[in-house]
Amino acid sequence: MKYDYEIAVIGAGAAGYAAAIYAGRSGASVVVFDKGMGGGLTMEAPKVENYPGFKSIGGVELMEKMKEHAMEYAEMKFGEEVKELKLLNGGVEVITSRQKYVVGAAILCTGSEHRKLNVKGEKEFAGRGVSYCATCDGFFFKGKKVAVVGGGNSAVIEAIYLRQIGCDVFVIHRRDELRAEKALEEEAKEKGVKFIWNSVVEEIFGKEMVEGIKIRDVKSDKEKILEVSGVFISIGEEPQNGLAKQLGLKLDENGYIIVDEMGRTNVERIFAAGDVTDGVRQIITACAGGAKAALAAMKAIGKRSPF
Amino acid sequence: MKYDYEIAVIGAGAAGYAAAIYAGRSGASVVVFDKGMGGGLTMEAPKVENYPGFKSIGGVELMEKMKEHAMEYAEMKFGEEVKELKLLNGGVEVITSRQKYVVGAAILCTGSEHRKLNVKGEKEFAGRGVSYCATCDGFFFKGKKVAVVGGGNSAVIEAIYLRQIGCDVFVIHRRDELRAEKALEEEAKEKGVKFIWNSVVEEIFGKEMVEGIKIRDVKSDKEKILEVSGVFISIGEEPQNGLAKQLGLKLDENGYIIVDEMGRTNVERIFAAGDVTDGVRQIITACAGGAKAALAAMKAIGKRSPF
Numbered sequence: 001m002k003y004d005y006e007i008a009v010i011g012a013g014a015a016g017y018a019a020a021i022y023a024g025r026s027g028a029s030v031v032v033f034d035k036g037m038g039g040g041l042t043m044e045a046p047k048v049e050n051y052p053g054f055k056s057i058g059g060v061e062l063m064e065k066m067k068e069h070a071m072e073y074a075e076m077k078f079g080e081e082v083k084e085l086k087l088l089n090g091g092v093e094v095i096t097s098r099q100k101y102v103v104g105a106a107i108l109c110t111g112s113e114h115r116k117l118n119v120k121g122e123k124e125f126a127g128r129g130v131s132y133c134a135t136c137d138g139f140f141f142k143g144k145k146v147a148v149v150g151g152g153n154s155a156v157i158e159a160i161y162l163r164q165i166g167c168d169v170f171v172i173h174r175r176d177e178l179r180a181e182k183a184l185e186e187e188a189k190e191k192g193v194k195f196i197w198n199s200v201v202e203e204i205f206g207k208e209m210v211e212g213i214k215i216r217d218v219k220s221d222k223e224k225i226l227e228v229s230g231v232f233i234s235i236g237e238e239p240q241n242g243l244a245k246q247l248g249l250k251l252d253e254n255g256y257i258i259v260d261e262m263g264r265t266n267v268e269r270i271f272a273a274g275d276v277t278d279g280v281r282q283i284i285t286a287c288a289g290g291a292k293a294a295l296a297a298m299k300a301i302g303k304r305s306p307f
Numbered sequence: 308m309k310y311d312y313e314i315a316v317i318g319a320g321a322a323g324y325a326a327a328i329y330a331g332r333s334g335a336s337v338v339v340f341d342k343g344m345g346g347g348l349t350m351e352a353p354k355v356e357n358y359p360g361f362k363s364i365g366g367v368e369l370m371e372k373m374k375e376h377a378m379e380y381a382e383m384k385f386g387e388e389v390k391e392l393k394l395l396n397g398g399v400e401v402i403t404s405r406q407k408y409v410v411g412a413a414i415l416c417t418g419s420e421h422r423k424l425n426v427k428g429e430k431e432f433a434g435r436g437v438s439y440c441a442t443c444d445g446f447f448f449k450g451k452k453v454a455v456v457g458g459g460n461s462a463v464i465e466a467i468y469l470r471q472i473g474c475d476v477f478v479i480h481r482r483d484e485l486r487a488e489k490a491l492e493e494e495a496k497e498k499g500v501k502f503i504w505n506s507v508v509e510e511i512f513g514k515e516m517v518e519g520i521k522i523r524d525v526k527s528d529k530e531k532i533l534e535v536s537g538v539f540i541s542i543g544e545e546p547q548n549g550l551a552k553q554l555g556l557k558l559d560e561n562g563y564i565i566v567d568e569m570g571r572t573n574v575e576r577i578f579a580a581g582d583v584t585d586g587v588r589q590i591i592t593a594c595a596g597g598a599k600a601a602l603a604a605m606k607a608i609g610k611r612s613p614f
Contacts, residue, residue: 018359018591025357025446027471050332052325052594053360053372055379065360072362135602135613139332160611164334187611261568280599280614284325287359288595292587295442304467304494306442307587 001090001102005031006301007294008094008103009074010082010243013040014283015274016109017066018290019297023107024073026298026305031103032074033096035081039063040111041275042283045136046127051283059127062283085243085270092269104301105269107293108249108257109286110240112275117149117233121204121213129210130231133281134158137230142166146230147213149173149201155234156180159193162232169193170226172215174200196226204231239276262307263293269300308397308409312338313608314601315401315410316381317389317550320347321370321590322581323416324377325597326604330414331380333605333612338410339381340403342388346370347418348582349590353434354447358590366434369590392550392577399576411608412576414600415556415564416593417547419582424456424540428511428520436517437538440588441465444537449473453537454520456480456508462541463487466500469539476500477533479522481507503533511538546583569614570600576607 007023009016012034023030032038042048045059054062070076077096085106086093094101114132116122122130131137134148138158143166148159151173163169171188176197178185189195196215202223203214212227239255250258250266257272259265265272273289275281295305314330316323319341330337339345349355352366361369377383384403392413393400401408421439423429429437438444441455445465450473455466458480470476478495483504485492496502503522509530510521519534546562557565557573564579566572572579580596582588602612 014359021357021359025472026442026468027473050328050598051360052321052328052376052598053358053369055372055376062360065362069359069362135333154613157611157613161333161613164610165332166334280602282595282598284591284598285595288589288592291357291359291589291591295587303471304464306461306464306468 001088003091003104003301004101005029005075006104007297008033008092008101008106009109010106011040011109011111011274012038012067012076012078013109013111013274013286014042014063014066015286015290016040016107017070018287019107019109019273019294020070020074022291022294023297026295027303028298028301030074031077031101032070033077033080033082033094035079037078038067038076044127047140048283049139050136082243085247087247087267087269105271105297107263107290107297108244108270108272108276109274109290110243110276112237112239112281114233115236115238117201117235119201119203121206122233125204125206125210128208129206129229130204130233132233134161134232135282138162138165138167141230144168144229145227146170146232147172147226147228148232148234150234151175151178151180152234153180153184156184156188158232158234160184160188160191163191163193167230170228171195172199172201173197174218201231241276244272244276261292262296263289264296271297308395310398310411310608311408312336312382313411314604315340315399315408315413316416317413318347318416318418318581319345319374319383319385320416320418320581320593321349321373322593322597323347323414324373325594326414326416326580326601327377327381329598329601330604333602334610335605335608337381338384338408339377340384340387340389340401342386344385345374345383351434352443355590356446357443389550392554394554394574394576412578412604414570414597414604415551415577415579415583416581416597417550417583419544419546419588421540422543422545424508424542426508426510428513429540432511432513432517435515436513436536437511437540439540441468441539442589445469445472445474448537451475451536452534453477453539454479454533454535455539455541457541458482458485458487459541460487460491463491463495465539465541467491467495467498470498470500474537477535478502479506479508480504481525508538548583551579551583568599569603570596571603578604
């Protein structure tokens with residue numbers, strides 16, 4: 001079968017760029033599609049201080065570097081959305097918003113999106129006090145007062161995590177009890193996490209940075225102000241698994257694509273990496289996943305990689 | 308139990324530095340031990356062009372950046388070798404060449420070493436034509452003539468891999484048949500890899516860079532010169548698993564520490580990451596492993612991480 005490109009990477013975030021670098025260096029012809037301008041969720045991070053090698057760098061700047069790096073090895077198709085992938089006998093058809101391509105293997109790096117509160121100030125202060133990832137951004141709030149919004153295990157663990165970094169932490173939950181395990185709630189209380197029950201966030205406000213939130217008690221309907229420097233919204237992730245579902249890829253109970261340690265899915269010629277595959281949600285782990293998936297994908301195009 | 312440090316990282320290569328960054332940012336007190344000056348095997352790479360974000364950087368320079376980065380979050384003990392780890396009830400005792408420490412958890416990032424040919428020129432030209440990793444360095448030899456030394460599956464796969472990058476590839480093997488699978492040998496021949504049988508490398512020579520090798524036919528005892536720009540030595544890896552063995556960690560058949568996807572070993576409070584855990588041997592995958600092991604290790608010290 002004649003391929004337009006040997007390997008197609010869908011999604012130009014950290015995982016996709018790493019996959020492109022590794023596939024290209026392994027001797028494959030590579031195309032990368034992104035419905036937008038690329039960069040993925042990292043673009044929302046004003047500062048990244050946990051990608052080894054860069055003590056502190058803007059998310060946009062880091063992704064710009066990765067893009068330039070990947071462009072050495074792959075053709076980039078920005079603004080071209082992949083609408084459908086069809087398995088062929090000996091290849092994969094990639095149907096985009098512009099045209100069709102035949103490739104030998106596809107690596108899905110479509111990422112995930114953070115479930116939003118959809119309140120005033122959330123979008124405006126994203127990256128300026130509003131965060132969706134305590135592991136990523138917690139350290140920036142060391143010694144400061146923060147709110148965690150949510151009531152599941154993730155929210156409570158993020159609250160404990162922020163506490164141990166040295167934050168003063170309030171969990172805002174709309175009901176009078178958590179979905180989280182009781183033991184976690186006990187641990188959080190023991191460690192000094194404070195809970196504000198039956199409350200919803202109505203607004204996030206500030207000037208340059210977040211300065212506080214307006215919360216409403218759903219029972220009394222009373223509003224109050226909580227002054228905080230950070231708001232961690234922990235109400236769930238939405239892995240971008242539309243293409244994966246079309247293809248019949250196995251997903252876990254949260255909708256993430258199930259892959260083995262080399263990024264192989266249950267369907268031949270289809271690989272996956274990055275936030276669409278798991279919940280660790282770190283730039284460094286996404287890159288490693290992309291690199292491995294690229295090495296594994298070589299075999300699908302009749303080539304070799306040492307791994 | 309009172310800890311001198313909550314988390315000890317053993318080995319200051321890419322995995323160790325990443326583990327230190329992630330553990331420190333998660334709110335743990337961290338110490339990193341290295342018997343030498345740190346940096347691991349990456350220090351041997353004159354150029355690294357596959358670590359996403361750096362289009363091209365010297366191995367020493369990249370490790371210097373990672374060291375400075377890790378020093379923001381951890382105390383570094385260079386020139387201090389860990390001789391033994393003892394499991395305590397509720398902690399781990401770290402016995403070094405200098406003193407003893409009690410920690411809550413240890414992350415083994417002790418790396419691996421390349422088995423050497425031990426011939427003239429091998430050490431002198433390391434990183435200047437002599438390589439032990441086709442995935443890492445193959446691309447630098449695109450369009451050039453290279454030798455692969457070895458006869459196992461790895462050697463033949465590396466030869467095929469180098470061929471598909473566009474190298475002119477000779478496999479030098481000391482016997483008249485390979486240990487590698489027959490199918491791999493066929494594939495290699497079909498793809499144009501050439502074999503030089505019953506031959507050993509006597510010397511690697513050149514000026515600034517490798518220019519050729521002297522090989523001796525072990526049957527006829529005749530010597531000849533093969534002009535090559537690169538020599539890939541693929542005769543095995545030696546994971547540095549001494550501490551792991553002492554501790555009774557489960558190893559795979561090649562001596563690598565068996566870990567789960569978060570770097571957990573079969574022994575509580577002991578984690579592992581990087582080249583001592585697997586064969587992918589990439590800087591990016593080592594860093595990801597270190598980051599995950601650090602997040603997993605938080606639980607062992609009674610703290611939390613979202614993963």
